[in-house]
Amino acid sequence: MKHILIIDLHAQADELFHQLTAQGYYVHKVNNAFDALVKMETLTLEAILLDFAVPKMDSFWLLVARQTSTPVIVIADVNNELERINALELGADDYLSHPINVRELQLRLNVLKRRSQGSVNDDMRQHVSFDDANYTVNLIDKSLVLTQTEYRLFKYLFEHQGEVVTKAELQQRVLHKKLGRFDRNLDMHISNTRRKLAKGNLPRDLINTVRGQGYSFSF
Amino acid sequence: MKHILIIDLHAQADELFHQLTAQGYYVHKVNNAFDALVKMETLTLEAILLDFAVPKMDSFWLLVARQTSTPVIVIADVNNELERINALELGADDYLSHPINVRELQLRLNVLKRRSQGSVNDDMRQHVSFDDANYTVNLIDKSLVLTQTEYRLFKYLFEHQGEVVTKAELQQRVLHKKLGRFDRNLDMHISNTRRKLAKGNLPRDLINTVRGQGYSFSF
DNA sequence: ATCTAAATGGTAATCGTTATCATTAAGCGG
DNA sequence: CCGCTTAATGATAACGATTACCATTTAGAT
Known part of the structure; x- marks a missing residue:
């Protein structure tokens, strides 16, 4: 089973939650950095979705603390160029913006997966x-x-x-x-x-x- | 296997012979009344085809001598009304004329069969x-x-x-x-x-x- | 008459589909 | 969170159409 971790404050992420579940992913959702770290240590994650609406410091910690090569996709405001640049500078692998298209998310995950796994x-x-x-x-x-x-x-x-x-x-x-x-x-x-x-x-x-x-x- | 007896002097009956064979009949061909009687006593015939070109007396004998209800179809000259009438008077069940259409012959056989067998x-x-x-x-x-x-x-x-x-x-x-x-x-x-x-x-x-x-x- | 090739009969294997039942997972009301 | 209901899925076996294969028969040629 493929696991995905979502770190998000919004309740609206339920929609994304269900869509990913329907695509065969096992989705874990947390709303703070601590719970996120627990999940990251417990599970072998396919990807991490990080909403930048969480406090900046937490986001920063997360991106730094991750040991694995698990791809992190930041959900940023596409109109806020600052956020996008910050995200990539902090080490995110990619970024998306609301509303999230599940199909696009999957394609990006495939790309990241192939890139991160070398070319297995x-x-x-x-x-x-x-x-x-x-x-x-x-x-x-x-x-x-x-x-x-x-x-x-x-x-x-x-x-x-x-x-x-x-x-x-x-x-x-x-x-x-x-x-x-x-x-x-x-x-x-x-x-x-x-x-x-x-x-x-x-x-x-x-x-x-x-x-x-x-x-x-x-x- | 369905047996058919042809009594004919003509070599041209070979054509008819093959066509009937191709239709699944087992065709016996004789050229005189005596051989015909032997066949009639030996086999259970589906039908008898009698070419009126054989001597009149032989034809007469055949039509009279037959014990079974085997249908007899006389091959007569269609233009010779005398032959046609003679045939029916002598007890033939039907008549056809050269050239013989195998399809028509089969249809007439079916009709005769149904008629002769009552309506089995x-x-x-x-x-x-x-x-x-x-x-x-x-x-x-x-x-x-x-x-x-x-x-x-x-x-x-x-x-x-x-x-x-x-x-x-x-x-x-x-x-x-x-x-x-x-x-x-x-x-x-x-x-x-x-x-x-x-x-x-x-x-x-x-x-x-x-x-x-x-x-x-x-x- | 004998021989050859094609047509047919028949047993069994192959494979796609369906029947059926057990198991699993999602949704739901407590 | 817990048990219940229902739909989806897994899996064994039955079923049926087709194919493979070989034996037998028949028509036609030599």
């Missing part, structure tokens, strides 16, 4: 090859023999890694038909693919399920 | 009912539980009984896709349906295969 994803990508003829995926030293639909599902998810792909989208783009109210076929293909992953000593959650939304691929 | 087919029809909801066919006292495709295949053939239905036609009308060069799916559905027929003590050849042409339903 790129390395991984080089160790993954797709054999369209035999519906086989080779990752590192394992090779996954899939059926045609499993293969195309897996490949589609892989090519959209980091994003949450809707079931409706998968049904349309991979199976070429509409998603019915009670269709479970996708779940079955995912389930079977995960079983094959497990049998190859690979993590089942290479394919992550985002309840109510769809699935996402991630290393 | 009609009786049968009354004992056959289709349950579209459960893909089940009830004939007389047996009930055939089929799968959806088996059911639709069976019903389509039933509704076209007497005709030879092409595989291409079945594939298009029942399965809604084109018939590929090496497709065997129809054969399998037919095979499985026949097995269910056999399990219900019903004749497998209710569905007749016409090699190279397709299948036909007949009681």
Whole structure:
């Protein structure tokens, strides 16, 4: 599960809270620097969202005190250039402004993640090859023999890694038909693919399920 | 296997011979009354085709000597009204003239068959009912539980009984896709349906295969 | 008549889908 | 925070259409 820490005084952050939760993140929200530090020491965070509305000194502390390479995104007033510059000078990795677009936030997180992790994803990508003829995926030293639909599902998810792909989208783009109210076929293909992953000593959650939304691929 | 006896002197009947064979009939051809009588006593004939070009006395004998209710169709010169009248007076069931259209011949055979057998087919029809909801066919006292495709295949053939239905036609009308060069799916559905027929003590050849042409339903 | 190639019959494997039930997570009222 | 209800998901197995494969039959050629 991916954890995100939000440090914000505003009640309006509830909206952001729910949207991120819906995207599969486990969101922790605090409203002071102390609680934030506790969370930072306790959890492995995917990212930290810091609203600059918290007292400047606290913000400063936070940015200095962080030991990890966890990306910090500051929520600043876009019209207040001073805040933006301050944020970056204090060590923030990026900044956003209200209202926060969840989609944009996710994209920036992906960019930061790739940057901060070196290029782990790129390395991984080089160790993954797709054999369209035999519906086989080779990752590192394992090779996954899939059926045609499993293969195309897996490949589609892989090519959209980091994003949450809707079931409706998968049904349309991979199976070429509409998603019915009670269709479970996708779940079955995912389930079977995960079983094959497990049998190859690979993590089942290479394919992550985002309840109510769809699935996402991630290393 | 349906047997047909042709009594003809002409070599040109070879054409007719092949066409009927192609339609699934087993065709016996003789050129004299004696051989014809032997065949008539040996086989259960579907029909007899008598070319009036054979000596009048032989034709007369044949028509008189036949014990069975096997329909006799005389091949007469359409322009020779005398022959036509003679044929019917002598007891022929119908007449045709050269060149013989196989399709027309089949239709006339169907008519004669239904007439001669009383209305067995009609009786049968009354004992056959289709349950579209459960893909089940009830004939007389047996009930055939089929799968959806088996059911639709069976019903389509039933509704076209007497005709030879092409595989291409079945594939298009029942399965809604084109018939590929090496497709065997129809054969399998037919095979499985026949097995269910056999399990219900019903004749497998209710569905007749016409090699190279397709299948036909007949009681 | 014998031989070859195509057509057909039939058993079994493959795979997509559906049925069914167990498990999990979110929402809700206390 | 706690138990309840309901929808979403995981997973085993049944089901059914298609395909693979091999045996058998048949038409046509030599």
